[in-house]
Amino acid sequence: MNMRFLQSCALALVVSTGSGLASAADEAATSQEVVTKVWSATKFLQDKGVSGFASLNSKDGIWVWKDSYVFAFDCRLDKMVAHPMRPDLVGRSIMQITDNNGKFIFKELCKAGAQPRGGWVDYVWTKPGDGKASRKLSYAVTADIAFSTGIHVAAGVYDDKLTVPELVKLTEQLADPAKYPSH
8 A cells, every 4th residue: 555655646746747847848938028027026116115125035926927037136236135036146246246158247237227218138047947057138127216226127038049139129119117007
């Protein structure tokens, strides 16, 4: 009887793991979702202020979806203020963080996010659940938060084919702050 129980458990584990992997592969965030989530999170932080960072830090919250997540950083104070997947980065200096190719990720994100409708940056980053470095394109915008100048909000997609010029065109179509209510 113990052997049957173990076999049933093993079968359940194989079935659940297999279906989980299949659904994870089908659940890639889109660039449209990234733009929408970033603008929604920006509006949320404008309404909540710095107390809203706790929501962005929640791995189980609304700011984490599919294979993506929203994170926030302070370009003026050079620190990460919210990151649901890498809580070890929160409070740390970010301007010297580079990807595997030597790109200063947050210097680039700060520049891109300072543009009127935000901007995109491509770099190499570890994909959640994958554990290996992948090409990531992140969209960043400046958040107008009372008493906290320099805050940027970002999220990204893992994609080997999208180009930054394609994403800029998409952003021009989607990045209207009035469209995105806070949560």
